[in-house]
Amino acid sequence: MNAARSLGLRAGLLSAVLLLVLLAVWHVATLSSAPVATAAPALTPEQIEYAKLMGKDPSAGGAPAAKSGFPTLAQMGSTIAKHLSQPSYDNGPNDKGIALQLGYSLARVGLGYLLAALVAIPLGFVIGMSPLVYRALDPFIQVLKPISPLAWMPLALYTIKDSSISGIFVIFICSVWPMLINTAFGVASVRREWLNVARTLEVTPLRRAFEVILPAAAPTILTGMRISMGIAWLVIVAAEMLVGGTGIGYFVWNEWNNLSLPNVIFAILTIGVVGMLLDLMFARLQKAVTYVD
Amino acid sequence: MRTDNRFDPYNADRPLTMRCACGQHASAEEHRSAQDAVAELKRRSETAEFEAYSNDFIEASLVKALFPHDAMRRRFLRAVGKGSAMAAIGSVLPVASLQAMAQEKGTLEKRDLKIGFIPITCATPLIMAHPLGFYSKQGLDVQVVKTAGWALIRDKMLNKEYDATHFLSPMPLAISLGVGSNPTPMNVATIQNTNGQAITLHVKHKDKRDPKDWKGFKFAVPFEYSMHNFLLRYYVAEAGLDPDRDIQIRVVPPPEMVANLRAGNIDGYLGPDPFNQRAVFEEVGFIHLLTKDLWNGHPCCAFGTSTEFIQKNPNTFAALYRAVLTSAAMAREARNRELIAKVIAPQAYLNQPETVLTQVLTGKFADGLGNVKTVPDRADFDPIPWQSMAVWMLTQMKRWGYVKGEVNYKQIAEKVFLLTDAKKQMKALDMKVPDGAYPKITVMGKVFDPDKAEAYVNGFAIKRSPNA
Numbered sequence: 226m227n228a229a230r231s232l233g234l235r236a237g238l239l240s241a242v243l244l245l246v247l248l249a250v251w252h253v254a255t256l257s258s259a260p261v262a263t264a265a266p267a268l269t270p271e272q273i274e275y276a277k278l279m280g281k282d283p284s285a286g287g288a289p290a291a292k293s294g295f296p297t298l299a300q301m302g303s304t305i306a307k308h309l310s311q312p313s314y315d316n317g318p319n320d321k322g323i324a325l326q327l328g329y330s331l332a333r334v335g336l337g338y339l340l341a342a343l344v345a346i347p348l349g350f351v352i353g354m355s356p357l358v359y360r361a362l363d364p365f366i367q368v369l370k371p372i373s374p375l376a377w378m379p380l381a382l383y384t385i386k387d388s389s390i391s392g393i394f395v396i397f398i399c400s401v402w403p404m405l406i407n408t409a410f411g412v413a414s415v416r417r418e419w420l421n422v423a424r425t426l427e428v429t430p431l432r433r434a435f436e437v438i439l440p441a442a443a444p445t446i447l448t449g450m451r452i453s454m455g456i457a458w459l460v461i462v463a464a465e466m467l468v469g470g471t472g473i474g475y476f477v478w479n480e481w482n483n484l485s486l487p488n489v490i491f492a493i494l495t496i497g498v499v500g501m502l503l504d505l506m507f508a509r510l511q512k513a514v515t516y517v518d
Numbered sequence: 519m520r521t522d523n524r525f526d527p528y529n530a531d532r533p534l535t536m537r538c539a540c541g542q543h544a545s546a547e548e549h550r551s552a553q554d555a556v557a558e559l560k561r562r563s564e565t566a567e568f569e570a571y572s573n574d575f576i577e578a579s580l581v582k583a584l585f586p587h588d589a590m591r592r593r594f595l596r597a598v599g600k601g602s603a604m605a606a607i608g609s610v611l612p613v614a615s616l617q618a619m620a621q622e623k624g625t626l627e628k629r630d631l632k633i634g635f636i637p638i639t640c641a642t643p644l645i646m647a648h649p650l651g652f653y654s655k656q657g658l659d660v661q662v663v664k665t666a667g668w669a670l671i672r673d674k675m676l677n678k679e680y681d682a683t684h685f686l687s688p689m690p691l692a693i694s695l696g697v698g699s700n701p702t703p704m705n706v707a708t709i710q711n712t713n714g715q716a717i718t719l720h721v722k723h724k725d726k727r728d729p730k731d732w733k734g735f736k737f738a739v740p741f742e743y744s745m746h747n748f749l750l751r752y753y754v755a756e757a758g759l760d761p762d763r764d765i766q767i768r769v770v771p772p773p774e775m776v777a778n779l780r781a782g783n784i785d786g787y788l789g790p791d792p793f794n795q796r797a798v799f800e801e802v803g804f805i806h807l808l809t810k811d812l813w814n815g816h817p818c819c820a821f822g823t824s825t826e827f828i829q830k831n832p833n834t835f836a837a838l839y840r841a842v843l844t845s846a847a848m849a850r851e852a853r854n855r856e857l858i859a860k861v862i863a864p865q866a867y868l869n870q871p872e873t874v875l876t877q878v879l880t881g882k883f884a885d886g887l888g889n890v891k892t893v894p895d896r897a898d899f900d901p902i903p904w905q906s907m908a909v910w911m912l913t914q915m916k917r918w919g920y921v922k923g924e925v926n927y928k929q930i931a932e933k934v935f936l937l938t939d940a941k942k943q944m945k946a947l948d949m950k951v952p953d954g955a956y957p958k959i960t961v962m963g964k965v966f967d968p969d970k971a972e973a974y975v976n977g978f979a980i981k982r983s984p985n986a
Binding site: 271272274275277278279280316317318319320382383386387388466467468469470475478479480481482483484 | 637661662663664665666667670673674676677678679773774776777796798799800801864865866867869870871873877882883884888889890
């Protein structure tokens with residue numbers, strides 16, 4: 226117990242050190258890109274005017290111009306503070322706070338994911354229980370599974386004729402496969418003895434499904450759900466960059482428009498943190514349904 | 519009491535804050551200057567002088583569209599008299615009724631509209647009509663929605679997610695013809711901007727200013743059916759390069775051009791502003807030439823919608839038309855340009871540094887080679903959709919194999935570019951139909967006669983063979 230705690234402590238310390246090293250490297254690497262004050266008097270009036278048009282005002286004493294280079298730590302910090310201090314402002318359809326954008330993305334992911342679960346888990350059950358259905362559907366699954374979700378986008382836009390539903394469809398189509406395959410696998414590998422006991426006790430098929438197979442396969446199913454959620458969160462950003470409108474992916478695209486690296490980095494960090502939280506949530510769920518033989 | 523206190527502590531309508539009230543500007547002062555720009559532009563648009571100007575402008579544009587040759591206009595006026603000429607034109611032109619409709623507006627069939635735009639300066643009239651309240655003045659509740667790319671604009675128009683949109687002017691032709699999509703009738707109501715594009719090259723090519731040296735270069739254009747693509751192809755072909763074999767032309771959404779140029783994925787692009795100026799601002803590119811030098815007054819982007827929308831919502835369409843034309847008339851005035859740059863720079867619209875937009879719109883700009891240039895007509899906003907422009911675009915689509923077989927140039931042009939209705943109805947009224955909508959065009963010194971479109975296509979040394 227003591228050893229485990231001290232391991233945790235040491236790991237935490239090491240993480241902190243690594244973070245500090247990373248930040249220090251960042252600081253040093255961006256230090257040199259800070260503008261060096263040039264001697265203003267040496268410039269002709271035309272050169273001064275040119276410099277002003279280029280966003281570098283020589284008369285302003287070499288103040289850092291609002292350029293899109295790699296941000297220093299201080300710039301990054303102020304960007305983060307700015308976004309977090311106003312997380313949910315709404316300036317019309319093209320300009321919303323980061324919390325609202327995240328909300329749109331999460332809503333899309335949630336909806337697409339829920340639909341996928343509604344389809345994949347029952348279907349997975351059927352496939353897992355019946356070798357015939359498994360063999361019949363297998364070729365389709367094998368062909369459809371490796372298709373990149375974004376490749377569906379043009380087809381979805383053309384057939385569904387609605388960009389936000391197309392986004393949800395893309396989430397659906399990418400999260401359906403891991404859930405389907407894992408559910409089928411989990412259901413198929415429920416121990417024979419348990420099923421035999423159920424048969425001996427003449428349990429109805431419905432009860433057998435819910436009280437024997439489902440609890441036994443639950444950890445595997447949740448593994449599939451966790452993988453799916455990871456993929457769905459990966460895909461939504463790309464999909465929103467493609468379709469635009471709202472969402473964290475649109476935010477990244479819009480800031481790429483503006484070539485604003487601090488905002489893009491901020492968005493990347495946000496995406497990472499939210500992805501981690503989603504994954505943690507499923508890890509908890511998984512723990513809750515896991516049993517020891 | 520001082521009235522110029524920038525924090526307005528005595529103003530009950532403003533929060534007492536040292537920061538910007540809307541959160542979108544670095545300081546309260548910046549916020550205020552942006553608001554002031556909107557207020558000033560609004561004030562200018564509301565003066566009687568401007569209303570008169572915009573009315574006169576619309577009328578003059580229309581008459582000019584009908585009678586590009588002044589002699590013809592004079593003959594017509596003399597023949598029928600001023601009064602009946604005005605009445606005749608007023609009764610047949612879909613757009614001429616605009617002025618009348620400004621007084622007596624029909625009931626709007628649809629108030630809540632979604633209009634798509636790509637964040638480039640070409641969209642200026644469409645965008646600025648929003649903060650300046652030109653749409654709401656017409657009784658419309660318009661959302662201008664930033665869109666990620668031209669293919670998406672096309673899809674959203676076909677899906678009817680957008681009611682009207684910012685188009686590349688050849689797009690409605692292509693969509694109506696069914697190249698690159700299912701054929702769906704689309705219309706160009708106005709041209710959004712004329713001139714305003716440039717060829718930008720990577721700074722490492724400073725010494726390769728002659729297009730003959732560009733063999734093996736990789737270029738980007740925003741979309742296949744764009745003036746950018748056609749002008750770039752035209753330009754390199756005039757220099758003796760085959761745009762399909764000697765150089766590579768890729769489709770890259772405008773916002774991604776600068777990033778790709780910096781990464782060295784492309785050697786240059788013929789793209790819309792502000793991304794030419796932005797490349798200069800980022801010190802990764804220089805402006806090789808303005809497209810104005812290839813064809814002065816060429817159209818680029820357009821404002822349009824589907825034929826179905828116009829037929830279903832004629833009054834709404836007319837109201838939109840008025841809003842956009844007012845906006846265009848305002849954007850044409852040089853004295854408004856600086857304020858316009860301020861109004862369309864924020865995140866909700868173009869999301870660009872204001873100094874970049876100011877350079878594009880005022881035409882006083884850094885060229886990336888150390889020179890400050892002054893070209894006041896670098897970008898203009900002449901809204902008239904000449905049909906000869908459409909014919910020229912079709913000749914280039916034919917030339918490069920985007921459309922195959924027989925092309926009925928004028929028929930398509932007249933169907934898509936909205937001056938058409940006027941001519942048809944004039945014919946029906948047994949009036950003398952002028953060759954109105956077809957002024958001659960000069961591209962790189964070569965005169966294009968819309969009456970001899972096929973001969974023009976065949977006259978080029980470098981083109982795709984019709985059987986290929």
